[in-house]
Amino acid sequence: MKKPMLIWHVTVISAIVALIGWQLVRSNSQKTANGYPDRPIHIIVPYDAGGGSDTFVRILQMGISEDRLVDQPLVIINQPGGSGTIGSREIKNAEPDGYKILCHHNAIITAKLAETVDYGPEAFEAIAMTGEMSMVILVRDDSPITNIIDLLTAAKDNPNTIRFGANKGAPAFFTTLQLQKGLPGAKFTIVSAGGGADRYSKILGGHLEAGIFSLSEYLDFRGVAGTPADRNIRAIALLSNDRHESIPDVPTAVEMDVPVVLTNANYWWAPKETPRAILDFWADVLGKAMNNQTVLAELARLRMDPTFDRDATFQKRLSETVSQFNAVAEQEQSSLPDFTLYVGILVILFFIWALIESRLRRDTCQPAELPILSQDFKKRPDIAITCFVLLCGYVLLLTAGWVPFAIASAAMVVLIGGQMMRAAPARWPVLLELAVLTGMGTQFVFSEIFITPLP
Amino acid sequence: MTPSLSLLATVPGLETAVSVLASPTGIVVVVLGTALGIFVGAVPGLTGTMLIALVLPLTYGADPLLSMAFLISIYVGAVSGGMITATLLRMPGTPASIITTLDGYPMAQQGKPGRALGLGVMASLVGGMVSWAFLVLLTSPIARLSSKFGFFEYFSLVMMALVLIATIGGKSLSKSLFSGFLGIFLAMPGINVATGQTRLTFDITELNDGFQLLPVLIGLFAVNQILRDITNIEQKTTPIELGNESVFLSLRDIGKHGVNLIRSSIIGTWIGILPGIGANIGSVTAYSVSKSLSKTPEKYGTGHEDGVVASEAANNATIGGALIPLIAMGLPGSVVEAVLLGALVIHGLQPGPRLFSESPDMVYTIMGAMLIANIVMAATMLLSMRLLAKVVHVPRPYLLPVILCFCVIGSFALSNRLFDVWVMLGFGVLGFLLESCRIPLAPFIIGFVLGPIAEENLSLGLQSSNGSFLPIITQPLSLVFIVIAIIMLLVPHLKSRMSAKQEATE
Numbered sequence: 001m002k003k004p005m006l007i008w009h010v011t012v013i014s015a016i017v018a019l020i021g022w023q024l025v026r027s028n029s030q031k032t033a034n035g036y037p038d039r040p041i042h043i044i045v046p047y048d049a050g051g052g053s054d055t056f057v058r059i060l061q062m063g064i065s066e067d068r069l070v071d072q073p074l075v076i077i078n079q080p081g082g083s084g085t086i087g088s089r090e091i092k093n094a095e096p097d098g099y100k101i102l103c104h105h106n107a108i109i110t111a112k113l114a115e116t117v118d119y120g121p122e123a124f125e126a127i128a129m130t131g132e133m134s135m136v137i138l139v140r141d142d143s144p145i146t147n148i149i150d151l152l153t154a155a156k157d158n159p160n161t162i163r164f165g166a167n168k169g170a171p172a173f174f175t176t177l178q179l180q181k182g183l184p185g186a187k188f189t190i191v192s193a194g195g196g197a198d199r200y201s202k203i204l205g206g207h208l209e210a211g212i213f214s215l216s217e218y219l220d221f222r223g224v225a226g227t228p229a230d231r232n233i234r235a236i237a238l239l240s241n242d243r244h245e246s247i248p249d250v251p252t253a254v255e256m257d258v259p260v261v262l263t264n265a266n267y268w269w270a271p272k273e274t275p276r277a278i279l280d281f282w283a284d285v286l287g288k289a290m291n292n293q294t295v296l297a298e299l300a301r302l303r304m305d306p307t308f309d310r311d312a313t314f315q316k317r318l319s320e321t322v323s324q325f326n327a328v329a330e331q332e333q334s335s336l337p338d339f340t341l342y343v344g345i346l347v348i349l350f351f352i353w354a355l356i357e358s359r360l361r362r363d364t365c366q367p368a369e370l371p372i373l374s375q376d377f378k379k380r381p382d383i384a385i386t387c388f389v390l391l392c393g394y395v396l397l398l399t400a401g402w403v404p405f406a407i408a409s410a411a412m413v414v415l416i417g418g419q420m421m422r423a424a425p426a427r428w429p430v431l432l433e434l435a436v437l438t439g440m441g442t443q444f445v446f447s448e449i450f451i452t453p454l455p
Numbered sequence: 456m457t458p459s460l461s462l463l464a465t466v467p468g469l470e471t472a473v474s475v476l477a478s479p480t481g482i483v484v485v486v487l488g489t490a491l492g493i494f495v496g497a498v499p500g501l502t503g504t505m506l507i508a509l510v511l512p513l514t515y516g517a518d519p520l521l522s523m524a525f526l527i528s529i530y531v532g533a534v535s536g537g538m539i540t541a542t543l544l545r546m547p548g549t550p551a552s553i554i555t556t557l558d559g560y561p562m563a564q565q566g567k568p569g570r571a572l573g574l575g576v577m578a579s580l581v582g583g584m585v586s587w588a589f590l591v592l593l594t595s596p597i598a599r600l601s602s603k604f605g606f607f608e609y610f611s612l613v614m615m616a617l618v619l620i621a622t623i624g625g626k627s628l629s630k631s632l633f634s635g636f637l638g639i640f641l642a643m644p645g646i647n648v649a650t651g652q653t654r655l656t657f658d659i660t661e662l663n664d665g666f667q668l669l670p671v672l673i674g675l676f677a678v679n680q681i682l683r684d685i686t687n688i689e690q691k692t693t694p695i696e697l698g699n700e701s702v703f704l705s706l707r708d709i710g711k712h713g714v715n716l717i718r719s720s721i722i723g724t725w726i727g728i729l730p731g732i733g734a735n736i737g738s739v740t741a742y743s744v745s746k747s748l749s750k751t752p753e754k755y756g757t758g759h760e761d762g763v764v765a766s767e768a769a770n771n772a773t774i775g776g777a778l779i780p781l782i783a784m785g786l787p788g789s790v791v792e793a794v795l796l797g798a799l800v801i802h803g804l805q806p807g808p809r810l811f812s813e814s815p816d817m818v819y820t821i822m823g824a825m826l827i828a829n830i831v832m833a834a835t836m837l838l839s840m841r842l843l844a845k846v847v848h849v850p851r852p853y854l855l856p857v858i859l860c861f862c863v864i865g866s867f868a869l870s871n872r873l874f875d876v877w878v879m880l881g882f883g884v885l886g887f888l889l890e891s892c893r894i895p896l897a898p899f900i901i902g903f904v905l906g907p908i909a910e911e912n913l914s915l916g917l918q919s920s921n922g923s924f925l926p927i928i929t930q931p932l933s934l935v936f937i938v939i940a941i942i943m944l945l946v947p948h949l950k951s952r953m954s955a956k957q958e959a960t961e
Contacts, residue, residue, distance in 0.1 A: 168649065191915050420852035
């Protein structure tokens, strides 16, 4: 045997032995717990890692593990997309066994009103509310608008001239509709201007007259004292019941007789029909975590108010919020051109053009655009198709979850590699070793180093 | 504030940054990050975005400065590492090096793999350095300019880039346009940002988020290529080896490619600054500009050195470019930047104009890490090229199934759902079919990435103008971009017509 091959075999086999050892140790250590929870709990965050919701959940996770409130590890799973509906649907369809819970804010209510999904909070068991963020209305510092009444008057005197940044379908959008109702006849031009930083730069650039921001966004974006007025922002109203200590000069909309309140609160949800005991368990855990000193310090840094609500007061608050949004929900017909139709027509037209052109030019057909060394070999689409079918089978197997990831992956590598060996030289022992190493190695890397779930 | 005063005020931050990066831990972090980045960059199916996203949770408990230095190093390494497999296997290791395959692979086939890779490393280094200079110079002033851009200005800016669909890719204009518009169309399902409503989802709830870029890219490029490799498995290719050929270049080479290097680096930096557009578009743009300015445009795509240089200089230059809006405005310029933005926020730092005054140490650490990572990248690549190139000698039955496994994990890890894996498989087949019909994939990707940005900004512009299209030509900045776009669209055609006429008269 050649020396490099010997080195390969020794290295790989010792790595495999080490991995098997790790598997044994792991399966032993997991058998100790009894009663709920006896395995890791998945917390679904329906937004990207690093976003506001994700940061909040990770702070709470820190508090929970610091005080050892839950015996099992909490695994945070980010399922971003679809305005939070990808993640919320995951929980809606999950087993009500308490091993998957969701942290989601008001968008869970508005997603239904915006017709993104056909379910709202009623499709879940609500556990508790933890932490809320005040919201403010901002204008550019040199704007003549100094309070909420000015803003509404301007929108009434010259309808559709005040461009207001609030994303269609999001909670802020419904709140903007509510604001409009504060003065009959007022009409904003509502623009879905993206995230906080986008809206901020659009306000500075004079492309928006006003917008809704979170308090922490306002405090972060606000220029230092002495910033020229055309490069700074100013809060004209706070959308809370009471003034906030960090901006005591900013009046609330309620004070100005515009009864509009919007705070961004984090709610915790479990699948429908989750046992009462599990819901109470989590309400207890979250309540204790919200008293943890580290959590309180971190939330203060984020300018988030450490409120906590559960049971009756929470349910009352939730149903109030739902009816508040319901009251203004309206389906406005989009006045935008139907871009999908135009692009679709263009795709078909260009397809026909390309088709005609290739018919006409068949005789002068260009060879493949990439030079290929030799063409005198047999193409094997049969092997490619078999391999693709095997790959689909592998993914199906993972979807069904019948076989652990490591075993399924190892089998996939062996089968697909074996198929290819019909036409290309390679050795079975190496392939087998490689397969086991891939399956167990990836499992090790992703569960021990990156701590992220595998299929 | 006078410049000297502002410089003095930032010295403490600079000192902290230097001491962190020059400490033994700092050096280990940067070297390790860069090496890891090169590795994931080189393996098709693994991308820097994925590694950064996966490493991010690890840094929660670590020192913020070191964490960012690590993430930036991975980013630099990953954008560079892709050229190895792009050149030797015609499999771009990362989307950033798709364009490198066009000339790198033919060069390797013609027996010049070492030279192709050497040029690529040099171009990457220069691109990184040029964009680093812009990063240092422009970050602060750019914050002021950005707020001048409204929705219509963004739309026109993106249209300028979309015009590239018609000018790059294959020889057939109709096929390029078909591919580009198909890309735009397939980016449309999901939630329409402008209205908040779903469209083209056919009641498949998983489609509420549309097709994500990462699975689409892995499918179109990795899965498609693997299927093609399996089909051609009986082909006896002389394995592309890096014999004794030197990967080191002479000073004359730098002189020879000087203009192209600088131009492509500047284009890459500029593209990087634009929000939402990443390294792949940077290299496409630099490549097509370089091609249209060249005296021998027909050589591009057949193993032309200039093509490799343009692509690699530009894709590395996008890093510095994309960091400018990230630091200056808190706006991510690409997918990776979005993850980096998250990393800063997790460590309690809000990027934006205030980052400069509040945590200058972080600003200088990011800048310093990028500088060092670039040098480490070039050194690592040149020294370990032979080792990395060994990947090519691994028999296909060993290599391809393992890559498939990584493709599946990579698509899954994006948002932890198997739907994305099916998307990857579907686009793998689509890419295979398109290429089999000689329809180029580059316009598809440009359409897929830029289409939604153009549509979103146009829609929001229309919302704010109450339905009027006029601002596209009445806003001065927007008009400038549209005029440039029209010129870019027409020039290649006029050029080819002129040369056709010349030939006719001769």
